[in-house]
Amino acid sequence: MRRRSLLLAAVPAGLVTLAGCGDGSSESSKASASPSASPSSVPPPKIVDGPLPAITAGTKFGEKPTVAKGTGEPSKNLAVRTAIAGSGRAIAENDFIVANYLGQIWATAKVFDNSYDRKAPLVMQLAQGSLIDGWRYALAGKKAGSRIEMAVPPTWGYGKAGNPDAGIKGTDTLVFVVDLVDSFNSKSSSKGKPVAQNDASLPKIGTETDGSAPSVDIQQPDPPKKLVSNYVLEGDGPEVKASQTILCQFQGLVWKKGNKGKPFVATYGTGRLSQLSLEQMQQVVKGLTDGVTGKKVGSRVLIVVPPDQGYGDNPPSGSPIKKDSTLVFTVDILAAM
Incomplete structure (x- = not known):
């Protein structure tokens, strides 16, 4: 059984299925819990340029990155940097994205999850209740083909509860590097x-x-x-x-x-x-x-x-x-x- 991403907060919205076939949410996991989304009452974050730790290896799009430990105190805001600018379609709220990513803890540089080792990008919906709010706000407006680095404070991550299964405390700021492989919306068709x-x-x-x-x-x-x-x-x-x-x-x-x-x-x-x-x-x-x-x-x-x-x-x-x-x-x- 495949490991469910730590990012997923709930069954993605907007599903259409055949009668009796279920909701497509069978992807369960013994390896990690399914974290709750950030409370809807939390206001949008202020997005700032940094601080963000350096990407020290795997600097090309699609390569597994190595990221330095954060130095000093992280921002209380959402820090976002475009490390590589893509030229694909801009991503909007409720779009589905195909992405490779690595996530680690600011203070220790401990990697708690990454898709590169699984050799399969994650497909998820950029929607409230689908994944942590830090991703929603950091990736909206970014273009497919881009590499985005972000530092997500607990408010827009896993909240005060953290994610014990992943070793994430409620006070941890999380650092992500995300390679946006592709994106889709309700007007997408196959292009073969x-x-x-x-x-x-x-x-x-x-x-x-x-x-x-x-x-x-x-x-x-x-x-x-x-x-x-x-x-x-x-x-x-x-x-x-x-x-x-x-x-x-x-x-x-x-x-x-x-x-x-x-x-x-x-x-x-x-x-x-x-x-x-x-x-x-x-x-x-x-x-x-x-x-x-x-x-x-x-x-x-x-x-x-x-x-x-x-x-x-x-x-x-x-x-x-x-x-x-x-x-x-x-x-x-x-x-x-």
Whole structure:
């Protein structure tokens, strides 16, 4: 079971899931507690330039940094410095970020957490209640591709309670170095290369990448009997594993000739993204998990799910899905965690 980040405060907001699949929050941990967010009554911090300890090694973007011990008293305000300026999209509140980071205690330089050793960036939402407020305020407005160093006082970190599991006291100021790999919002789409759709027996899927729902054109009356999982846009990221949770845009439709886009569930245009736990989805719509597994991050995938790998004879109550329906999904795989 993967180690949950110490930064996460709660289940991220803005989740959209299929009926019965859960909320995507299954990422638990025996190694660390899930800290509470800073109280909402705490006013925004004043952001200052320092003091901040020097980054003494691993100074390039993406390299694991080594950070000196803090000297003297840290600021009571939130200290933030852009060590490397990126040129990507500016990050706003409620965006999801993909980031590598290292965190240590100011007074001792003890590293309490880092993602570099795990060789997997963390995906999280920059939202109140999702992660410590120091990150929210320090990273808002920063651009993807940037390296940010910050010193977070307890008020905007773990508060007076600290985080005993991580060895963090309620009086500790924390130093973070954060590499902002990428960011996504509700208007994000996959940006992979279009793949030819030559099979006339399958739905034709749109390749628009403006965050709107891709068009779906079902012209055949009879669906395939076996699971179909085809690239519409092929990305160049790592292949998704069945144990992961994906950050995505998706829509689901019932196979019916002439259906050109009447989904029973969708994220496109809703102002939200979805975090789908593939392990949980395996228990609900097995074909969706199987269809995503092995596909590359950054892709749009057409998945056709036959009844025996979908809802079969037990569709969700009150939904337009009938017994023994074949389902059609388009999934934009933005990130995997």
